[in-house]
Amino acid sequence: MIFLYAFLVGGAICVVGQLLMDLFKLSPVHVVVSFVVLGALLDAFGLYDKLIAFAGAGATIPITSFGHSLLHGAMSEGHEHGYLGVAIGIFKLTSSGITSAILFGFLVALFFKPKG
Amino acid sequence: MLNDPKNYSENIKPFQPKIPYFMNCLKAFLVGGFICLAGQCFQTLYISLFHFTKQTAGDPTAATLILISSLMTGFGFYDKLARFGGAGSIVPVTGFANSITSAALEHKNEGVVLGIATNLFSLAGAVIVFGVVSAAVLGMIRLFIEQIF
Numbered sequence: 001m002i003f004l005y006a007f008l009v010g011g012a013i014c015v016v017g018q019l020l021m022d023l024f025k026l027s028p029v030h031v032v033v034s035f036v037v038l039g040a041l042l043d044a045f046g047l048y049d050k051l052i053a054f055a056g057a058g059a060t061i062p063i064t065s066f067g068h069s070l071l072h073g074a075m076s077e078g079h080e081h082g083y084l085g086v087a088i089g090i091f092k093l094t095s096s097g098i099t100s101a102i103l104f105g106f107l108v109a110l111f112f113k114p115k116g
Numbered sequence: 117m118l119n120d121p122k123n124y125s126e127n128i129k130p131f132q133p134k135i136p137y138f139m140n141c142l143k144a145f146l147v148g149g150f151i152c153l154a155g156q157c158f159q160t161l162y163i164s165l166f167h168f169t170k171q172t173a174g175d176p177t178a179a180t181l182i183l184i185s186s187l188m189t190g191f192g193f194y195d196k197l198a199r200f201g202g203a204g205s206i207v208p209v210t211g212f213a214n215s216i217t218s219a220a221l222e223h224k225n226e227g228v229v230l231g232i233a234t235n236l237f238s239l240a241g242a243v244i245v246f247g248v249v250s251a252a253v254l255g256m257i258r259l260f261i262e263q264i265f
Contacts, residue, residue, distance in 0.1 A: 002160075003153060006152045007150070010148050010152025010153070010208070011144075011146065013148065014148025014207045014208070015144050017203035017204075017207040018141050018143075018203035018204070019141065021203055022135050022137055022140055029242050031207070032243055033246045036243055036247040037247070037250045040254050041250070041254065044254040044257070044258055057155035057177065058149075061178070061209055061210075062148070062207050062209070063207055063211070063212055065209075066243065070247050070248060070251035071250075071254055071255055074251050075255055078259045079259075082259070083256055083259060086256055086259065090248060090252060097182065101182050101213045101216050104182055104186035104213065105213060105220050106220065108186045108189060108217050108221070109217060109220035109236075111190070112190035112221060114221045114222060114224055115191075115195070
């Protein structure tokens, strides 16, 4: 069942992004940026974890989960070290994603020729 | 008045292509849904085969999708997918990896350091900046509220 929910929720989040692009003429970067802020906002109220429990990868693969993970890491260290912990922990959960994006992006750019 | 600059946006309306709202949304839904479905398949695979827990399986899942989408960008497939899927290919984490790889590829002829390395985050940088700023502000506010109550 989790596979169906992942498909439906992930698709629905993308439809919201498409509507923002078509109706409000936002650029793709604006859409992605607003989704990241939205993910952090939803996590601040504890709502995003419920969506992840319901939809699995349908909630963790869209970029909204980037904002959610940033805040989650910041809060887990923040509970231990106070306000400084927010800065310590902010990349705690997202570091693997950012590292792999930099690493693979760099290597692909190094070995492939630009197309189109 | 045809040449009235105030009515310009009204006057050009008949000459602009109509946006197929429904088809765009359907395509975005299908492409985005399938990317998330693929992510769910990888996640289930990592949990059952490599003993990841539900919490830790997100890291290798995202890394796998990022690797696939970087390679697809290199081969030029992701551009075709983006032309079809619109937001369905931009909103998932694969779109983040695509923006990094394509920006680096585009500036490759300027050199490895000045071209690839400096332009890697020319699009994705906005995501990280706004993510970090909003998470830091919200994190401090939440910490402040939790300390009061």
